[in-house]
Amino acid sequence: MQDPMKLDDLICFAVYTASHALNRVYKPLLDTLGLTYPQYLAMVALWEQDGQTVGGLGEKLFLESSTLTPLLKRLESAGYIRRERSSEDERVVVIRLSEEGSRLKEKAIGIPGCIVEASGRDAANLTRLQAEIVALREALNKSGTHG
Amino acid sequence: MQDPMKLDDLICFAVYTASHALNRVYKPLLDTLGLTYPQYLAMVALWEQDGQTVGGLGEKLFLESSTLTPLLKRLESAGYIRRERSSEDERVVVIRLSEEGSRLKEKAIGIPGCIVEASGRDAANLTRLQAEIVALREALNKSGTHG
DNA sequence: TCGACATATATCGCGCGATAAATAATCGGA
DNA sequence: TCCGATTATTTATCGCGCGATATATGTCGA
Numbered sequence: 186m187q188d189p190m191k192l193d194d195l196i197c198f199a200v201y202t203a204s205h206a207l208n209r210v211y212k213p214l215l216d217t218l219g220l221t222y223p224q225y226l227a228m229v230a231l232w233e234q235d236g237q238t239v240g241g242l243g244e245k246l247f248l249e250s251s252t253l254t255p256l257l258k259r260l261e262s263a264g265y266i267r268r269e270r271s272s273e274d275e276r277v278v279v280i281r282l283s284e285e286g287s288r289l290k291e292k293a294i295g296i297p298g299c300i301v302e303a304s305g306r307d308a309a310n311l312t313r314l315q316a317e318i319v320a321l322r323e324a325l326n327k328s329g330t331h332g
Numbered sequence: 333m334q335d336p337m338k339l340d341d342l343i344c345f346a347v348y349t350a351s352h353a354l355n356r357v358y359k360p361l362l363d364t365l366g367l368t369y370p371q372y373l374a375m376v377a378l379w380e381q382d383g384q385t386v387g388g389l390g391e392k393l394f395l396e397s398s399t400l401t402p403l404l405k406r407l408e409s410a411g412y413i414r415r416e417r418s419s420e421d422e423r424v425v426v427i428r429l430s431e432e433g434s435r436l437k438e439k440a441i442g443i444p445g446c447i448v449e450a451s452g453r454d455a456a457n458l459t460r461l462q463a464e465i466v467a468l469r470e471a472l473n474k475s476g477t478h479g
Numbered sequence: 480t481c482g483a484c485a486t487a488t489a490t491c492g493c494g495c496g497a498t499a500a501a502t503a504a505t506c507g508g509a
Numbered sequence: 510t511c512c513g514a515t516t517a518t519t520t521a522t523c524g525c526g527c528g529a530t531a532t533a534t535g536t537c538g539a
Contacts, residue, residue: 278517
């Protein structure tokens, strides 16, 4: 039997380094928008559906509110979003895109295409891989909650 | 044509969240070893081949010396490694496992199996996915160096 | 042998991300 | 009305990751 502890055979190492590689491709693109990678993902979530709550965003992005709150504050001080307490339920904070935040989507619209190109694969191939990675994520998340 | 800006369709989002999911599975396991995730990967690289240089490790792990040096210093102060300047070339720093660092492998040996189990897949399936993710990483890295 | 350039690592500064734990405010039901 | 649950914020801590720069050493050629 082979050594189970080979770096290049670890799925975690593959994902870890792929994540960095993606980050490096994204960085120059996101720099022009003044966004970090997680901030970009939060903006994508908001472009998709404006007016989400902090908790709702956290569920989508798999982030805790203690991570999200400072991140959202940075987006607010950058002028891309507003944070408003809901009048119906004062515990809840609703995130709304500002004009500038909405407009930013136009500048970002080409980014996913750049990534597809950099991946050197066609869209269908990438979609299939993406679905497999999501399945892995789901299995891992499930294993955590079960014990 | 569909909106290219859907969160759940972005490969980057899949990788980003899968990386987090992995991290959460690893965390309790690594806590018992006193290692962080990147530190664990550095140790795996060293268990595989002791006596590597800082630069060599950086190439394997895709990390700059400005990231690696502090990380290795933390491993050194934890007592897992030693950092020794090469006598042949005084510019080079060679990393060697301490006794304790070598022994740590025994405590870590079960971890990859835990991850496989948490993934809910058989080893062959996981190996195939892992290879695909590596291929993605390689393509992305290549795209960066080419321009 | 000297000087210019290359290489290997370290240092510094920066900001962010992530977590845990404590706090506060609010909601809703018994 | 009170108590547990929910939602978000705050605080403190830590490490990662990068770019730019510094330092020391090595190398090669004139």
